[in-house]
């Protein structure tokens with residue numbers, strides 16, 4: 489059976505996403521995103537499902553940086569899943585006010601407005617994942633902590649939901665990617681979804697002594713009418729002011745115009761690297777997810 493690594497323990501959004509990609513695979517929880525990617529690089533698993541970007545919080549930098557700096561692990565599919573955050577407590581503490589709110593930093597940030605309005609006195613405490621926080625308070629009811637996590641975590645760890653849908657913006661989605669060194673470029677589970685699109689993600693490094701290089705990179709796509717759905721700069725980590733760009737193109741790599749655009753970019757001295765050309769789909773509502781939440 490195929491093995492897929494995800495950020496554990498059971499009940500994370502990453503697990504929900506992994507299930508949405510492939511229900512039949514064996515899902516293996518890892519303590520953090522870098523361990524998931526390392527497990528795939530060492531071929532302990534056949535694939536890894538990791539978060540890339542959230543509607544409210546933006547990019548998951550740890551994933552981007554690992555894909556660019558540490559590993560060569562192709563993206564073979566993408567799913568954006570709905571992220572509904574709830575406030576959970578141990579059932580013994582359902583009537584008490586909690587002094588600490590405990591969760592993954594991204595989950596806390598997605599509920600910033602709610603927390604300032606309803607739990608302004610509470611301290612924020614970071615956990616390695618939403619489900620890790622849920623598991624810990626389930627095991628230690630004496631901890632004076634509320635947790636932000638999903639419905640699956642509440643069910644898995646027997647916690648009470650005291651406030652539902654506390655994320656600050658209704659349309660909260662996180663893009664997850666499936667990475668694999670074995671699969672073909674077409675992940676069949678995403679390919680089979682309605683409204684699937686093709687996307688190509690590249691990393692571009694600009695030549696240092698070329699003014700207007702970014703303008704030229706963008707115009708290589710613009711005059712071919714190739715739509716870009718994302719462009720973001722990240723530090724190269726080699727010195728202040730050194731950046732690379734991650735660009736999402738809304739077309740397949742073998743789309744007739746894409747190779748020409750990339751050749752044009754290379755001709756001005758840019759280095760390019762392909763992170764993947766893959767099918768991409770959005771799951772709009774929680775009830776469209778295969779797993780029970």
Ligand SMILES: O=C(O)C(=O)C[C@]1(C(=O)O)C=C[C@@H](O)C=C1
Pocket residue numbers: 495499500501502503539542548571592594595616617618619662
């Ligand atoms: O903690 C989890 O449940 C995760 O899967 C991680 C993570 C993230 O890294 O952004 C994934 C989706 C949500 O945006 C919140 C947290």
